[in-house]
Amino acid sequence: MFDALNRSAADPEGRPPRPSATIVVVRESPAGPEVLLLRRAERGDHNSGAWVFPGGLVDAGDAGCATCCDGVGEATANERLGVPRGGIDYYVAAVRECFEECGLLFARDASGAMVREDVVAGLDGYRAPLHRGETSLPELCRAQGLALALDALAYYAHWVTPLGMPKRFDTRFFVAEAPAGQAAMHDAAETVEHRWLRPADVLADRAAFRMLTPTLTTLELIARHPTAAGFLAWARALREVPTIQPRLGTGQQGRRPVTPDEPAWAEIGRLDPHGHGVACYDIQTGVPVRLSPHLIRVTAGNGSVMTGPGTNTYLVGGGPRNEWAVIDPGPSSAAHVQAVLAAAPGPIRQILVTHTHTDHSPATVALKAATQATVMGRVALHPMWQDPSFSPDRVLEGGERIAVDDGVTLRAIHTPGHASNHICYLLEEEKTLFTGDHVMQLSTVVINPPDGDMRAYIASLRELSTGEDLDWLAPGHGFLMARPRQAMEAIIAHRLRREAKVVEAMRRLGPSTVEQLLPAVYDDVPPRLHPVAMRSLQAHLLKLRDDAAAVEREAVWSLA
Structure with a gap:
């Protein structure tokens, strides 16, 4: 009931989103690519007054165009869009809407040449009848x-309107270079203004342009390319176009769509499968969030560069006896301890700690005093950066199964790397892994020797990603994360890419100190974070040494 990641695109009433097509028309300019944007007329709906790309619904008449299309056939269109039939209708709809709304026509004459400006101008009388369905x-x-020049269009995106919206669309996005010599002109009905604009300029002045999420995302995408041709080439090279379906959420910016690249997206789908927009896309400190019948999250108000939005404390339990365990009591904060106690629906019997860094375990003392719960975890091998107050009643080795309540079982998994005493806990009945700092959302963790060990960290990640059947990750900072194996494999790949940069820097610079290697290895990290990055760099060097790939003599490192 809580897992909605694989639900259909239809809303709770079973209404499918309406097929639609959008075309992004681009052109070159000396300052970079420009796009054609149209301002919608005020009609009292959600896109009134918005700046959009040409586009609209796929009409029944679009299906009759197969015999007057050039460059893309039905079979090719179906394969490209991943549909069993009707793929070419989306292409045709994009061409038609572009002609109706801005007067640009992607078509060829009998000679095979793109239609000239004077020919298109002579067709202007067709625009309104097309829009009204009279032709x-x-x-x-x-x-x-x-013949419609469908091969001028490159398919690059697929957006589905969030559940819960009054009007929903299943929209295929295409990009095409503006037909040479043709001049755009808005239709003064659906659209009231048109402008050629550089995406970077629009993004720099967002307040002046009301835009829907797909428009904004597309502009950000184009802005990464120095030329229109470069963006077109990127679009044509795509082998797979994933479906992007935002989810409605609520938070400091009000009720809005949350896109799949945002941290809260997966969790919102789990908590609000029917799209009512009631799940929050912000981490709210001190506010209990019921993640499942057996799981509650309370976040401490200790947000920072190192802790993200704050440290998560999880309450696990709620079986027939209504008994609960706490995972990671959090920092030494009386307000946070009170928030955890208030969130517990029943007695807290166990306190489990993933590791003893000072944002995760110091509240153990106060929570134990309030509950008399049994404290479990491990003591770190090295005291630096550790919580000296932590004293477990039961030392966990890894592999222990802890019965919190009937039908609520946690299994301890020793995962050294970020810290020597790091333990992840698996809620077996829900296949949810509490990762502490072993896996973080939106960032990689700091590996700080001597207690942190890069070699052990990568090995622990590999064991988890291949050896456990997981559905969800519950990190120490951030929202629930779906696709656990993919998340862990991405971290491993990132660490190995960073290791490759260390090797390349030593090859290029020759024997070097850590201080000399740092700016070369972490040139993609802001200098203000270099003191933190220094710790992970040392961990990478120690791993290379243990792998017999590097040597260190008197604080100078070189390749073996």
Whole structure:
């Protein structure tokens, strides 16, 4: 009931989103790529007054265009869009909407040349009848001897409107270079203004342009390319176009769509499968969040560069006896301890600690005094950066199964690397792994020798990613994370790429100190974070030494 990641795109009433197509028209300029944006007329709906790309619904008349299309056939369109039939209709709809709304026509004449500006100007009288459904694009093509130049379009994105919206669309996005010599002109009905704009300029002045999420995301994507041709080439090279379906959430910015690249997206789908927009996309400190019948999260108000939005404390339990365990009591904060006690629906019997860094375990003392719960965990091998107050009643070795309540079982998994005493806990009945700092959301953890060990960290990640059947990760900082194996494999890949940069820096610079290697290895990290990055760099060097790939003599490192 809580896992909605694989639900269909239909809303709770079973209404499927309406097929639609959008075309992003780009052109070159001396200052970089420009895009054609249209401002919608005020109609009292959610996109009134918004700046958009040309686009709209796939009409029944679009299906009759197969015989007047050039460059892309039905089978090719179906394969490209991943649909069993009707793929070419989306291409045709994009061309038709572009012609209706801004007067640009992607078509070829009998000679195979793109239609000239004077020809398109002579077709202007078709635009309004097309919009009203009084004629169709096939009729226009047959009357004028034209073929739609569908191969001018590159398919690059697929957006589905969030559940819970009054109007929902299943929209395929295409990009095409503006037809040479043709001049755009808005239709003064659906759209009231048009402008050619550089994406970077629009993004720098967002307050002046009301935009929907897909428009904004597309502009950000184009802005990464120095030329329009570069963006087109990128779009044509895509082998797979994933479906992007935002989810409605609430938070400091009000009720809005949350995209799949945002941290809260997976959790919102789990908590609000029908799209009512009631789940929060912000981490709220001190506010209990019921993640499942057996799981509650309370976040401490200790947010920082190192702790993200704050440290998560999890309450696990709620079986027939309504008994609970706490995972990671958090920092020494009376307010946080009170928030955890208030969130517990029943007695707290166990306190489990993932590791003893000072944002995770110091509240153990106060929580134990209030509950008399049994404290479990491990003591670190090295005292630096550790919580000296932590004293477990039961030392866990890894592999122990802890019965919190009937049907609520935690299994301890020793995962050294970030810290020598790091333990992850698996809620077996829900396949949810509490990762502490072993896996973090949106960032990689600091590996700080001597207690931190990069070699052990990567080995622990590999064992977890291949040896456990997991559905969810519950990190020490951030929201629930779906696709655990993918998340851990991404961390391993990132660490190995960083290791490769260490090797390349030593090869290029020759024998070097850690201070000399740091700016070369972490040139993609802001200098203000270099003191923290220094710790992980030392951990990488020690791993290379243990792998017999590097040597250190009198604080100078070189390749073995």
